[in-house]
Amino acid sequence: MSTYLITGVSRGLGFEFLRQLSEDPANTVVGLVRDKATTEKKASVELHDRDNIHLLQGDITDYAFLKKAVDATAAITGGALDYVIANAAFISTWSAFDPIGVLGNQPEKLEQDLLGSLNANVIGNIHLFNLTIPLVLRGHAKKIIAISSGMADIDVITKFDITESAPYSISKAALNAAVAKFSAQYAKDGVLFLSISPGLVDTGNFKDATIEQQQALFALMGKFKKFAPHFTGPTTPDLAIRDVLSVIKKASVDADKGAFISQHGDKNWL
Ligand SMILES: NC(=O)c1ccc[n+]([C@@H]2O[C@H](COP(=O)([O-])OP(=O)(O)OC[C@H]3O[C@@H](n4cnc5c(N)ncnc54)[C@H](OP(=O)(O)O)[C@@H]3O)[C@@H](O)[C@H]2O)c1
Numbered sequence: 686m687s688t689y690l691i692t693g694v695s696r697g698l699g700f701e702f703l704r705q706l707s708e709d710p711a712n713t714v715v716g717l718v719r720d721k722a723t724t725e726k727k728a729s730v731e732l733h734d735r736d737n738i739h740l741l742q743g744d745i746t747d748y749a750f751l752k753k754a755v756d757a758t759a760a761i762t763g764g765a766l767d768y769v770i771a772n773a774a775f776i777s778t779w780s781a782f783d784p785i786g787v788l789g790n791q792p793e794k795l796e797q798d799l800l801g802s803l804n805a806n807v808i809g810n811i812h813l814f815n816l817t818i819p820l821v822l823r824g825h826a827k828k829i830i831a832i833s834s835g836m837a838d839i840d841v842i843t844k845f846d847i848t849e850s851a852p853y854s855i856s857k858a859a860l861n862a863a864v865a866k867f868s869a870q871y872a873k874d875g876v877l878f879l880s881i882s883p884g885l886v887d888t889g890n891f892k893d894a895t896i897e898q899q900q901a902l903f904a905l906m907g908k909f910k911k912f913a914p915h916f917t918g919p920t921t922p923d924l925a926i927r928d929v930l931s932v933i934k935k936a937s938v939d940a941d942k943g944a945f946i947s948q949h950g951d952k953n954w955l
Pocket residue numbers: 692693694695696697698699717718719720743744745746771772773774775776805832833834835882883884885886887888890
């Protein structure tokens with residue numbers, strides 16, 4: 686039996702974490718969402734009101750809200766947590782395809798986009814780690830996982846000219862650094878901090894893409910194929926989360942502390 690806190694479970698990969706982890710009735714799975722009523726309805730229809738799922742309202746950019754949610758989690762799990770999965774993220778479509786130099790022609794919008802990315806993906810998660818660490822120290826598994834992105838691999842960005850999603854990539858690189866810092870502090874207490882990229886997964890983020898965005902997405906896929914010739918397109922949430930959970934299960938403080946790895950457990954992002 687394990688206890689989990691997952692952020693951003695309303696849809697996409699977060700909902701898939703919720704679905705797969707709650708399949709085992711011995712698990713207690715707490716999910717943080719911004720719109721509790723809507724997610725409750727979705728979970729009721731798709732997951733048939735599993736009674737090991739607990740949904741809490743919270744926005745990771747609001748510290749007071751987050752603290753309340755972590756306190757409520759402690760009340761549900763008896764004051765301890767085995768796993769934290771920091772999945773929620775601000776994923777900007779505005780800055781998804783233009784290079785940062787082009788975005789620089791709209792400095793105010795660029796600043797807004799960068800701040801939005803950093804607030805949710807870095808600062809929100811740092812607060813989440815600090816608020817949950819006392820619970821995790823009392824848990825058995827002691828694993829805090831940040832869902833990152835291969836888009837933050839600096840060697841890949843420079844080698845394959847990945848100009849896309851600069852603010853998002855910058856925020857995920859900063860998140861990886863935060864995970865390494867937390868690891869440096871808490872590995873001695875047996876806590877594994879780890880950044881994992883789930884690969885490229887179709888979660889519907891570009892279902893309303895314009896023709897230009899579709900063309901840009903196609904061009905990005907071409908760049909991906911250069912560094913991963915086996916790549917044929919995005920995978921499904923089901924497969925991606927199965928892989929990520931298997932990496933989480935196998936990972937240990939000794940072998941993986943503070944690392945940034947993929948759903949395959951290495952640096953193969955696709
Ligand atoms: N899909 C991919 O190909 C891919 C690739 C690499 C990495 N990732 C990472 O995987 C994770 C999940 O991605 P996804 O594709 O499932 O994204 P998604 O479908 O856009 O879902 C994002 C989730 O984050 C929540 N969220 C956003 N801002 C929040 C905030 N301030 N407070 C609380 N929750 C917030 C959203 O809630 P609302 O419903 O309330 O907006 C939603 O539940 C992200 O960390 C992403 O960076 C995804």
